[in-house]
Amino acid sequence: MKRKMFYLALFSLLLLSATRGWAQKSGDDLPRRAADLHNKILTVDTHIDWPSHQLRSPDFVPRERHEPGKMGSGQWDLPRMKEGGLDAAFMSIFTSQGARTDSGHAQAKAHALKLIELTKKMVADNPDLAEMALTPEEAYRIEKAGKRAIFMGMENGYPLGKDLANVKMFYDLGVRYITMTHTRNNELGDSSTDDKKEWNGLSPLGEQVVKEMNRLGILVDISHVSDDLFWDVIAMTKAPVIASHSSARALCDHARNMNDEMLKAVKKNGGVVQVCLLGSYIKKMPPNPERDEAMKPLQGKIRAARRGELSDEEADKVWAAYQAIDAKFPANRPTVQDAADHIDHMAKIMGIDHIGIGSDFDGGGGLIGIDDVSEMPNLTKELLKRGYSENDIRKIWGGNLMRVFSEVIKVSGQIQANGVSSH
Ligand SMILES: [Zn+2]
Structure with missing residues (x-):
């Protein structure tokens, strides 16, 4: 096994871990009802990190089916997307937060451009299976044609640097949402997971960026942002917002x-x-002390393998040892039912019209029962079981997101018609 494969394997394993296959009651008709429903409705996932997975694994072939849970399989490919009845996905143009210098911003922009290029190439290479989409109408048309609709959303406003003109540049390339921050503060404002408040919400540039996104028709994504930033956006945005994965x-x-x-x-x-x-x-x-204890002697070797210091043979041994421990002491992981609890809660607080799904597959997402894109119907089954109507589920699986997206485009049209300047 090549070293690269070892990391992929380890990464997949950490993500996917041991337990798959949500045991469901035999004899009920939930699987058929879920499958029928997925055939009828437009389903959308607003956050899949396949572009980053592809960048890490250049040999990955999106049109091939990868066996779930296996080394380097990732959590998304085109056949599994079809199998899971998922019609549309926002591929994440994700840039991790780095130095907030001119060169840092230039590198981040180059990275984002690279992921956009990868995504467009994937679609161009598979014209029989997928098409790029820029609007809800296009997604509905592509779905009717029996293909997958691929959108792009940009996670982290860091690649915008300090230049407002970059918003339009990324819009012109097809980006349709921007997550204002990632794990640390950036030029647009504060992150939910940074230790310090720097801007107390949106920065002055961040405000300009929100206005520009409203003007152009880009969805403002408030996942990852600090609570202050969230409230700043809510106070000023002219269009509805999304949380792409929260x-x-x-x-x-x-x-x-x-x-x-x-x-x-x-x-x-x-x-x-x-x-x-x-x-x-x-x-x-x-906590899972037995697992932690058993993994302890392996940590040094895993780190060494990660640094490329082990031979392929040694790396294989570490991998085998890891698998053995994982089988004996499986990681404690939440389930698809736990995710449905969040939907129940949101439905209670907000009503059914404001809920959607953003898996974060290939970026840390995945639960027992919904561990890759092929298992999406398990969530539908759980919602049916809990008494959600087909129309509720249609809204949750994409109807709501598409309504918001249409509204964002409409608001953009009004702003442009009124000649309201964004500057
Ligand atoms: Zn994220």
Whole structure:
């Protein structure tokens, strides 16, 4: 096994871990009802990190089916997307936060451009299976044609640097949402997970960027931002907002999640919160000391393998040892039912019209029962089981997001017709 494959394997394993396959009641007709529903409705996932996965694994072939849970399989490919009844996905043009210098910003921009190029190439290479989409209408048309609609959303405003003109540049390249920040503060404002308040919300440039996004028709994504930044956006945006991948803080107290006041504000704003299927945003799990203890002797070797210091043979041994421990002491992980609890809570607080799904697959997402894109119908089954109507589920799986997207485009048209300057 090549070293590169070892990292991929390890990465997949950490993401996917041991337990797959959500055991469901035999004899019921939920699988058929879920499959029928997925055939009927437009389903959208607003956050898949496949572009970053592709960059890490240049040999990955998106049109081939990769066996879930296996080394380097990732959590998305075109066949599994079809299998999971997922019609549309926002591929994440993700840039991790680096130095806030001119060269840092230039590098971030180059990185984002590279991921955009990769995404467009993937679609161009697979014209029989997928098409790029820029509007809700295009997604509905592509879905009817039996293909997958691929959108692009940019995670982290860092590649914009200090230049407002970059917003239009990325819009022209097809980016349709921008997540204002990632894990640290940037030029646009404060992150939910930075230790210090720098801007107390949006920076002056961040305000200009929100105005420009409203003008152009880019969805303003408030996932990852500080609470102050969220409230600043809510106060000034002319169009509804999205949280591309965030869950409910009332059920899982994490800065990345949204408290009930924020959820109510999104309802009032007309926006949508896309529940994130990432374990630590879904449920705090009990510690697993036996697993930690068993893994301990392996840590040094894993680090050495990561640094490329082991031979392929040694790396294979470390991998085998890791698998053995993982089988004996599986990681504690939340389930698809736990994710449905977040949907229940949001429905109670906001109503059904403001909820969607943003998996974060290939970026840390994945729960027991919904561990890759092929398992999307398991969430639908759970919602059916809980009594959600087909129309509710249509809204959750994409109807709400598309309504918000259409509204954002409409507002943009009005702003441009009124000649309101963004500067
Ligand atoms: Zn994220």
